Amino acid sequence: MVSSVKSSAGAGKSKTTKTKSSPQEIAIDALHVTKIYRGDTDVLALDDVSVQIRKNEFFTLLGPSGCGKTTLLRLIAGFEHPTAGMITLEGEDISLLPPYQRPVNTVFQSYALFPHMSVAENIGFGLEMLGKPKSEIDRTVDNMLELVKMTELKNRQTSQISGGQQQRVALARALAPRPKVLLLDEPLSALDLKLRKQMQIELKRLQHETGITFVFVTHDQEEALTMSDRVAVMSEGNILQVGPPREIYDHPAERFVANFIGDTNFITAGLVSIGKSSAKVKLPSGKTVAAALPQGGISKSDAKGKVTVVIRPEHARIGKAASNSTLSGTLQNIVYIGTDTHYHLELPKGDIFIIRSQNQRDFEESHRVGKKYGIEIGPGAVQVLRD
Amino acid sequence: MSTDSHLIQASTSAETAQQNETRRHILLTTPALIVLFCAASGPLLIMAVYSFLSPGDYGGVQWSFSTDGWFGVFMQRDIFDDTLTIADAHVSILWRSVKLSLMTTIVCLIFGLPTAYFIATRPASSRNLWLFMVTIPFWTNLLIRTFAVMELIRNQGVINTALKSIGAIEEPIQIMFTDFAIMIGMTYVYLPLMVLPIYASMEKFDFRLVEAGYDLYASRWNVLKRIILPLVKPGIVAGSILVFIPSLGAYVTPRILGGGKNLMLGNFIALQFGQGRNWPLGAALSITLLVIVMVALLFYVRGVGKSGNAHG
Ligand SMILES: Nc1ncnc2c1ncn2[C@@H]1O[C@H](COP(=O)(O)OP(=O)(O)O)[C@@H](O)[C@H]1O
């Protein structure tokens, strides 16, 4: 899979991915896009957002409900128009085109299948509207049915098929006209967990087979990490960070990103020195460790000598009782969850530090609540945040 | 559609359940059927009987069998030599009634569809206010509403006076006492009957489908033709029926706006029971009207059902 190759090649060093990506062609380019919904009270849904989506990538907009994901998608589709800024598709300004003139299709969250048409008629609708000859429509519909494995249900009414099947029809319908960009607004949120997992893989396969640029919206961080080539993390009308899943997870640039994706320990540390891509920080324990800097770096004056660093729970290990570790704390809680055990340690200042440790079969828990343990931090596990 | 699920899982238990259900339905509808019979079928039966009797000298009927009433619907006997000819006057009244009712239905549809669309696309909070406004005319007596229309269109009325004062016309436009006047009146009176059922089906319409249509390269016209119209068809059918039927039998509006000479079927029937003193003919005409309506509806509903899909 593209994402894994890319991220393992650039493991950690964000520089690598950057130089590699620059010559790639751009599908969607949003330039300083602002969207304000006018009403009794104006809503600033997007606040000067700029983002580039590359051709043939699986791009995900990730963020909590209300952060403006749907708005950005609807601006690309043409259902809304930007209050300020511009959106181009393969270099052409599409900001003012109506939706039916944009070579972009949408898979709606509600599927929005036409209830008075059969499965095949739904899939053929776009091509029909484009004025394609009947023979071509029939052929494409058959191909699409095969692609989403729905050939047997071709002549069913859309009310006579299950939710998962409706999902596939919605996908096939949006793919049939071969759009330059396919927009998907939380398409899996209505499915149960098992079906959702299955469809995640299916979507990835479809993107691969069709070579169409996918812009996928979700509020589920796991889904975003699993499926995407690149993820844009959004909050309150802004895009905070864009990058491959590994970069987003391992090198969050802001507190919100670190917090929204996965579990995180936040620690306030003193800044000792700043290098090109890494810095030295002094942890509360007095130990100085190397820490990765976020993309774009931080300036010393910003930080006023204090920075927030993050350490993922699985990048730390619980150490010996009395040790000379980087950090140490009193064990407060042991939570066994099958695959892992979580250790909650209280740092001298009162903060809780969580360590996640993968379980071995038949292993004996030897740690005791109330005792003091060292916290061993792996090399490269400390990440400085921008704020 | 929910009934489809019955078709799919046609196990025996489902069948007996359905039989029980049907029996319960019959029981529950019995009171309604009795009322319907007394209120609708009873008078109809009387009409049917009367149409085969002879007219009384001062109205009413004489209890002697006669087919003259039915004869009179389409034929007339010459006063001098008793030869039979087609009753041109009756046929033309019939034709005018059907024509005017059809035109009224079409004009109501042309105005009613956008109105219903407009209301259905307002925010939910203001929809009721719009609906309320549509129904306001119902609060007034039909006669008064018709006089109001007359006040607008008569030679010294609002429209002609206004046109004259801006110099658009020299002489008033003669609208009163024409078929056009009847149509204006009936359109005004029956428009809410078109708007309300269309609104009811549009309210259930999922407007996200419109976006889906636009997304799939459908123009505004195609969205209307391929997505909105097929899905609100039940409302359009209901509205058209609700406008067409009372138009065909209209009495007050053609009487006032059409003057004495532009009779419609309703007036003509009333005439037979009044000055005409020919109750059997009136009864036969009434039943003819009923048959026309039923046949028209049959064709209409069939035609609409066929042109669309199972959804209609
Ligand atoms: N049509 C609208 N009118 C007014 N406000 C809207 C409209 N659509 C969305 N919003 C507001 O804009 C913000 C972003 O919404 P949205 O893009 O739907 O977020 P998301 O898809 O990330 O949940 C929210 O505060 C929402 O309430």
Ligand SMILES: [Mg+2]
């Ligand atoms: Mg949304």
